[in-house]
Amino acid sequence: MKIPLATSTSVFALLVLTFASSCSKTSSYNTSSGNNPGVADIVLTNNAIFGNIITDKNGRSLYFYFNDAGTTSNCTTGCETAWPAFLALNPGVSPGLNESDFGTITRADGSMQTTYKGWPLYYFAGDSKVADVNGDKVDSLWAVAKPDYTVMVANAQLIGLDGVDYNEQSVAGAGISQFITDDHGRTLYLFSGDASKQNRFTNSDFSNNALWPIDEVSSIGSVPSVLDRSQFSSINVFGRTQLSCKDHPLYYFGQDNSKKGSTKGVSFPTPGAALWKVINSSTPVLQ
16 A cells, blocks of 8 residues: 655645744644743643544644654655644643553754654644634545544655565565554564464463464454444453454564564564564455
């Protein structure tokens, strides 16, 4: 699946000019309350379309960018004009959010940006008023920020355990691939030996679970609107509940070490064997 690397900003030029005038000269818009710890800089806000979403203290919607698969922001070179970075230093958060889920990264231009579960947070210049969520699904690259996503979407070059570039079929080759992750951006995989809604890899005593841990879930929350939530379900694996997508049971790869955007499993156990693959919107339903 060919994934666009950048979002066009020309469509939103007039809106951008209006929004940018209220922002700082850097790409980050600092909304920190500073010495007023009683004020929540980041708020869980009920939205008529998406339910609970993450906003700034003024109610402006925040977003995730699927091209931010790793630990840095890839919204640069003009992208940040339409998608200004959100920054709140040492933020207070409203009930329903955990301060530990928020962090800060340094962008390529040296400015700072707030993250949620490792995902950089952005405004959208096309949102002209509070409660607007016009940025969701733009170019199939953006999702309104929600705290209850069970999965997320990432776009990046897949790099195997052997350091070689791979495509979504786990075959050596360069190119950006789409893949589904958990809410923290940790890559999820399917096992080619599984049957529909049947885990045929995990031992009954979970003795091999450290190698390929199952994605255990207690329930299925939201999914980004570019995905079809009805394609997600769960299965029972020896008393544990494993997430599945398109009837494929989903796993982590132990040697990814829970690192956001790591895709080492695509070349395991043998480069080219294609036993383990990422999963995305092009993956067929397992029959």
